[in-house]
Amino acid sequence: MGKPLAVYNSPDVENQQFLVDLSKERYNTTNGKTTGPSAYVLEAGQIDVDKPSDPKLNEEGDFTYLSKLRMQLTGLQDDINEYLTHRMEQAKNKKLKQADEQRIKEEITKLLDGGDEDDEEQEGESIA
Amino acid sequence: MQQIHPSPLTHSLHLEVPFETSVHAETAVKALSPDPILKPQDFHVRYSTKGSLLCIDFESVDDRVLRVGVSSVIESIKTVVETIDEFS
Numbered sequence: 001m002g003k004p005l006a007v008y009n010s011p012d013v014e015n016q017q018f019l020v021d022l023s024k025e026r027y028n029t030t031n032g033k034t035t036g037p038s039a040y041v042l043e044a045g046q047i048d049v050d051k052p053s054d055p056k057l058n059e060e061g062d063f064t065y066l067s068k069l070r071m072q073l074t075g076l077q078d079d080i081n082e083y084l085t086h087r088m089e090q091a092k093n094k095k096l097k098q099a100d101e102q103r104i105k106e107e108i109t110k111l112l113d114g115g116d117e118d119d120e121e122q123e124g125e126s127i128a
Numbered sequence: 129m130q131q132i133h134p135s136p137l138t139h140s141l142h143l144e145v146p147f148e149t150s151v152h153a154e155t156a157v158k159a160l161s162p163d164p165i166l167k168p169q170d171f172h173v174r175y176s177t178k179g180s181l182l183c184i185d186f187e188s189v190d191d192r193v194l195r196v197g198v199s200s201v202i203e204s205i206k207t208v209v210e211t212i213d214e215f216s
Binding site (some may be wrong): 001002003004005006007008009010013034035052053056063064065066067069070074077078080081084085087088091 | 138139140141142143144145146147148164183190192193194195198199202203205206209210212213214
């Protein structure tokens with residue numbers, strides 16, 4: 001049987017492929033890692049009532065074609081979710097770093113320009 | 129008056145799902161197509177088939193919107209696959 005696949009593109013990434021590797025457990029289960037309740041919620045005793053059904057077996061006791069497809073899609077979905085989440089975190093960290101650098105730059109400029117006079121005046125007023 | 133231009137959809141993902149038959153692939157397109165896109169200015173989805181292959185092209189303004197949209201559609205595809213499996 002053919003396997004599902006995905007290809008991602010963005011301004012800084014070209015043709016990032018997501019392929020199914022049947023030797024890995026994540027492509028042989030209907031329970032995804034990035035879907036459903038978090039581990040924290042489950043550990044707290046929550047029961048997952050929306051849990052995906054187990055793969056269907058045919059008369060010979062093998063998984064049906066569509067069950068295999070559903071398991072492979074589950075693994076592929078995890079791959080895509082994890083990849084995009086990682087990129088989102090990278091973008092967030094980059095943004096925080098830039099904001100921090102900008103703040104430090106502005107504070108240095110303010111100090112060099114003698115911008116701390118206003119603070120002193122305010123402190124004096126509050127004491128009076 | 130200044131016009132506001134929509135953000136370009138620079139992030140994309142192409143997904144291929146091999147069904148057993150072209151009828152199943154076309155059934156999936158018919159089941160998935162009516163789902164409304166909540167923010168069409170930020171996210172696009174196009175469904176098509178090549179024989180028994182279901183092809184889906186996603187376009188989005190950023191990774192966050194793409195992640196939410198793609199995962200949601202894959203979840204729907206899994207439901208379609210499971211339904212066909214149960215009734216075939």
